[in-house]
Amino acid sequence: MAGHPIGSEETVAVTRKTLLRVAELAKLTLPPDEVERLLSELSLIVEFVETLPDVPRSRRRPVEGPARTRADEVGETLTPGQALRNAPAQRDGFFEVPAFLPEDD
Amino acid sequence: MRPFELTYEEARALLDSRRLSSRELCESVLDRVEDLDPVLHAFIHVRERSDVLREAETADRERAAGRPRGRLVGVPVAVKDNIACDVLPTTAGSRALRDHVSPYEATAVRRLREAGAVVVGKTNLDEFAMGSSCENSAFGPTLNPWDLSRVPGGSSGGSAAAVASGMATLALGSDTGGSVRQPAGFCGIVGFLPSYGNVSRYGLVAFASSLDQIGPMSRDVAGAAALFDAVSGHDPRDSTSRPGGIPEGDAASPSHLCGLKVGLPVDWLAEGVEPSVRSVFRRAVDSMREAGVELREIGLPLSRHAVAAYHVVADAEASTNLARYDGVGYGSRARGASDIEDVYRATRGQELGLEAKRRIILGTFVLSEGHRDQYYRRAQNARLAMAVELDAAFEVVDLIASPTSPGAAFRLGERVDDPLAMYMSDVFTVHANLAGLPAISLPAGCDEEGLPVGLQLMGPRGADDALLRVASACEALIGWSERPRVGSARGAP
Numbered sequence: 001m002a003g004h005p006i007g008s009e010e011t012v013a014v015t016r017k018t019l020l021r022v023a024e025l026a027k028l029t030l031p032p033d034e035v036e037r038l039l040s041e042l043s044l045i046v047e048f049v050e051t052l053p054d055v056p057r058s059r060r061r062p063v064e065g066p067a068r069t070r071a072d073e074v075g076e077t078l079t080p081g082q083a084l085r086n087a088p089a090q091r092d093g094f095f096e097v098p099a100f101l102p103e104d105d
Numbered sequence: 106m107r108p109f110e111l112t113y114e115e116a117r118a119l120l121d122s123r124r125l126s127s128r129e130l131c132e133s134v135l136d137r138v139e140d141l142d143p144v145l146h147a148f149i150h151v152r153e154r155s156d157v158l159r160e161a162e163t164a165d166r167e168r169a170a171g172r173p174r175g176r177l178v179g180v181p182v183a184v185k186d187n188i189a190c191d192v193l194p195t196t197a198g199s200r201a202l203r204d205h206v207s208p209y210e211a212t213a214v215r216r217l218r219e220a221g222a223v224v225v226g227k228t229n230l231d232e233f234a235m236g237s238s239c240e241n242s243a244f245g246p247t248l249n250p251w252d253l254s255r256v257p258g259g260s261s262g263g264s265a266a267a268v269a270s271g272m273a274t275l276a277l278g279s280d281t282g283g284s285v286r287q288p289a290g291f292c293g294i295v296g297f298l299p300s301y302g303n304v305s306r307y308g309l310v311a312f313a314s315s316l317d318q319i320g321p322m323s324r325d326v327a328g329a330a331a332l333f334d335a336v337s338g339h340d341p342r343d344s345t346s347r348p349g350g351i352p353e354g355d356a357a358s359p360s361h362l363c364g365l366k367v368g369l370p371v372d373w374l375a376e377g378v379e380p381s382v383r384s385v386f387r388r389a390v391d392s393m394r395e396a397g398v399e400l401r402e403i404g405l406p407l408s409r410h411a412v413a414a415y416h417v418v419a420d421a422e423a424s425t426n427l428a429r430y431d432g433v434g435y436g437s438r439a440r441g442a443s444d445i446e447d448v449y450r451a452t453r454g455q456e457l458g459l460e461a462k463r464r465i466i467l468g469t470f471v472l473s474e475g476h477r478d479q480y481y482r483r484a485q486n487a488r489l490a491m492a493v494e495l496d497a498a499f500e501v502v503d504l505i506a507s508p509t510s511p512g513a514a515f516r517l518g519e520r521v522d523d524p525l526a527m528y529m530s531d532v533f534t535v536h537a538n539l540a541g542l543p544a545i546s547l548p549a550g551c552d553e554e555g556l557p558v559g560l561q562l563m564g565p566r567g568a569d570d571a572l573l574r575v576a577s578a579c580e581a582l583i584g585w586s587e588r589p590r591v592g593s594a595r596g597a598p
Contacts, residue, residue, distance in 0.1 A: 019466065026424060026469040027431070027446070028462055029454030038463060041524050045467060048525060049413040055486040068344055082208040088438035095434055100445040 014042040108133035109271035110588065113180065113328025116274055120168065120179055127168070127179025130274070131161040131223055134181040138225065138272045141591055146247050147257075147266040149186045150193045151226035157181070160223045167221070176331045178221030183273035185264050186227040187234050188319060189308040190214050193224075197310045198232040198242040198260075201436045201456035211308020212343070213277060213319045213336040220335035225273050228263030232458045233427060234279055234312045236260050237287055237530045240521055241460040248517070249291060250589035251556055255514040258288030258530075264322050265292040270591050275332050276322040281312050282415050283509075283534025285320035286546035290509035290559025293548045293587065295580075296322045297329045297573070298534075300566050301541030302347035304333070305340030313422035314345070316415075316538040326547060326577040333569070347567075357574040359582040363397030365575065367562075368502035370405045373533060379512040381552035386508045389549040389560045392582050393506075403498050403505070407491045408536055412528055414491065415535040417471050417484035424468030427461065463524065492540035499565040504575060507533045509546040509559030533561055543569045545576045548585050557587075 019039055023030050030038065080093055089096040108130045111119065119125035135154055142148050164179030173179075184190060187197040189207035196202045218224065231241035239247045239262025247262040249255040250270040257266040261278030265288035268276045278285040280298040289296025297320050304319045311317060321332035340346045369390065374383070394400050432438035432452030439451035457465070471480035498505065510530050520527040537544035542563055549560035560579070564572040 014470070018470070022466050022470045022473060025473065026428075026465050027449040027453055028457070028465065029450040030462070031454070034459065034462070037459070038466060041463065042467060042470075044525055045416065045463075046470070049417050049471075049480060049484070052410055052413050052417070052480070052483045052487050053407075054483055055407075055490045068348075070341065078208055083434075085208055086205055086435035088432060088436070097433055097448060098442055098444050 014039060014046055107271075109137040111274070112325035113274055113323055113331060114325050116180065117176070117327075117331075123168065127161040127164040127223070128158060130179065131157050131181050131225075134225060134271065134273060137270070141250075141270055141272060144248065144253070144592065145250060145266050145270060145272075146245055147228055147263040147270070147272055148183070148226045149196055149198070149229050149244055149263070152193060152224060156192075157223055157225060164221055164223065173221060175220035175335060177217060177275075177335050180222050180274050181225045182217055182222040182332070183225050183228045183264055183267045183276040184214060185230050185261050185276070185278045187230055187279055187310040187312075188214060188277055189310070190224060190227065193227050195227065195310065196244070197234070198230040198244065199430075199456065199458065199461070200243045201430045201452070203243065203437065205436055207308070209308065211319075212305035212340045214308065216336045217277070217332065222275070222335070228261070228267055228276065230263055231260035232461050233310065233423070234260040234281055234284055234317070235423070235460050235464055237283070237527050238515070238517075238520065239263065239288070240517065241458055243458055246517060249514050250591045251293065252514065252554075255516050255556070256291065258291035258514060260284040260288075261296070261322065262288050265289055265294060265296070268292070268294050268322050268324060269589055271588075274323075275328050277332070277336070278320055278322050279309055280318055280320045280534075280538065281316045281419060282538050283531040285322060286509050286534050286544060286559065286561060287530060289322055289546045290548075290561075291514040291557065293557030293589070294322055294324050295326050295329045295545065295547050295576070296320060297333060297545045298537055298543060299333060299337060299569050300347070300543045301538075302345050303337045303543075303569055305336075305343040305346050307340055307342040311426040313419040314426065315422060316419055318538075326545075326573060326580045329545070330573045330577070333573070337569075357578040359396045359578050361574060361578040362393060362582070364399070365397075365504065366399045366401055366502040367393060368401050368403035368498055368505045370408065370505060370507060371402050372405050372408055373507050377511050377529075377532070378508060379552070382508050382510070382512055382558050385550040385552065385558040386560060389579070389583055390506055393579065396582055401502055403502060405494055405498060407487065407494050410487050411491060411535045411539060412532055414484040414487045415531070415539055416467065416528060417480050418488060418539070420464040420468035421472050421481050422468070424465045424472065427457070427465055430457065432456075488539045491536065495536065495540050495542065496565070503564070504572070505563045507561050507563075509533060509561040513552045513554070513556035513558055537563050540566070542566050543572050545572055547576055547580055547583070549583055550585055551587070
């Protein structure tokens with residue numbers, strides 16, 4: 001089995017704890033049957049990608065060119081109306097979501 | 106021959122000489138859609154007949170006045186449903202976007218309309234372009250017109266099935282790891298992946314931004330070339346779009362092939378290829394040799410890591426690109442969420458399909474603390490090393506040839522429980538995406554069960570027009586023009 005980076009406590013296969021932690025990072029709720037299924041499939045996939053070699057630095061070619069930039073000018077944008085057209089909930093020209101800040105008392 | 110059966114080149118000749126009207130062509134195609142789509146499920150949305158025919162009539166008037174806008178005037182085109190049109194929803198095959206109508210149009214769609222093409226509808230795909238079979242769509246699978254018990258391939262399965270069965274003359278698909286070429290191969294049509302940056306990604310629902318490209322699909326190379334010509338070129342709205350124009354490729358005869366050096370990768374062909382695919386491939390390259398091509402075996406030892414590198418990189422990028430489906434600004438939102446975090450988790454949990462979740466989780470995992478070096482950095486380094494290896498190969502050969510896929514179309518349900526087997530159908534296609542190279546699949550024949558087998562040709566970066574010309578010559582050489590016989594919803598073939 002491949003070596004593990006310093007600080008990693010997981011084994012090669014994806015553990016349930018890892019899966020649930022990663023799902024939380026990705027903000028995904030997984031029902032129990034999906035957890036079981038993903039656990040076995042992801043372990044296989046991770047073992048598969050473990051086969052990637054650690055290619056020495058000298059083999060890399062330079063990245064193509066600098067990123068292209070443009071002048072900082074306002075171009076064509078969506079209007080607020082266009083942007084809100086597909087909102088699941090909107091109010092007074094804003095996207096409406098459940099409160100996430102505590103109410104002032 | 107019924108108009109819907111005509112290749113782009115045949116249709117164009119008849120349209121130009123006014124022996125066929127766009128109205129007749131579009132009507133024939135719409136009738137075909139009405140007839141077959143209940144069976145094949147290639148389309149998620151079809152445009153109103155009256156809208157399509159009105160545009161067809163405009164095209165006819167332009168032609169009559171001697172003022173056709175471009176090479177696609179009046180030609181019916183289908184568009185994969187991860188490419189934004191503002192007249193029809195763009196669902197990306199997902200519940201999360203099932204009612205989503207984009208507020209803007211993709212550059213590729215705008216350009217094809219400016220070239221006079223008539224959009225017929227939006228085609229089915231694996232959700233967010235993640236898949237190789239079109240079985241991951243939230244709207245049900247598309248069936249292969251050659252055998253209704255089999256997949257059309259993916260993720261551009263709807264576009265492939267539509268073009269193969271005459272429900273469109275041309276189609277746009279998208280290709281991240283093979284999603285234009287593999288379904289083209291499975292459905293017996295031409296599918297082209299342009300060099301990365303040659304077609305604007307503005308308006309393409311992002312899956313893996315360093316790998317995604319929009320590509321044309323057609324029953325003939327001429328159609329793929331015409332559609333590529335119409336949609337390609339620099340776009341200031343896509344910062345990854347290559348600057349400068351692209352020379353137009355013309356059709357070429359088999360004599361064009363004389364002296365061309367074509368590489369056959371020993372590492373790819375050593376094992377894992379179905380015997381009947383191997384023999385179709387062999388016949389195709391033998392006929393190229395007889396036409397004057399010099400075949401050379403080449404070694405690409407690092408390329409065996411391509412599928413692994415692809416999944417790490419693509420899924421990492423996908424985990425970021427799909428973070429936007431959070432129920433806040435657009436798309437569906439789960440009901441009854443009590444706080445914002447709940448909105449995210451419940452929406453994404455309910456509205457995203459299993460394959461999308463699988464890839465998001467793998468992508469998040471390989472980018473997470475403690476794993477990034479081991480997986481993501483290694484994959485990117487391997488990717489660059491493989492690109493160097495391919496660049497070196499192109500100093501020795503002009504093109505690289507292989508089967509498009511190791512097997513022909515597999516059966517529905519066969520690989521849904523085996524993701525690795527599903528991923529391996531991309532074993533010959535991912536290399537081009539990882540290195541940003543152009544590649545094309547063209548039909549080379551059928552296997553023992555009568556299923557189409559694709560020949561893939563891959564070229565050096567930027568050699569799109571040269572590759573299209575060679576493909577055109579090979580198409581003439583191979584001379585394969587079979588069409589699937591599909592039972593219609595009404596019973597007649």
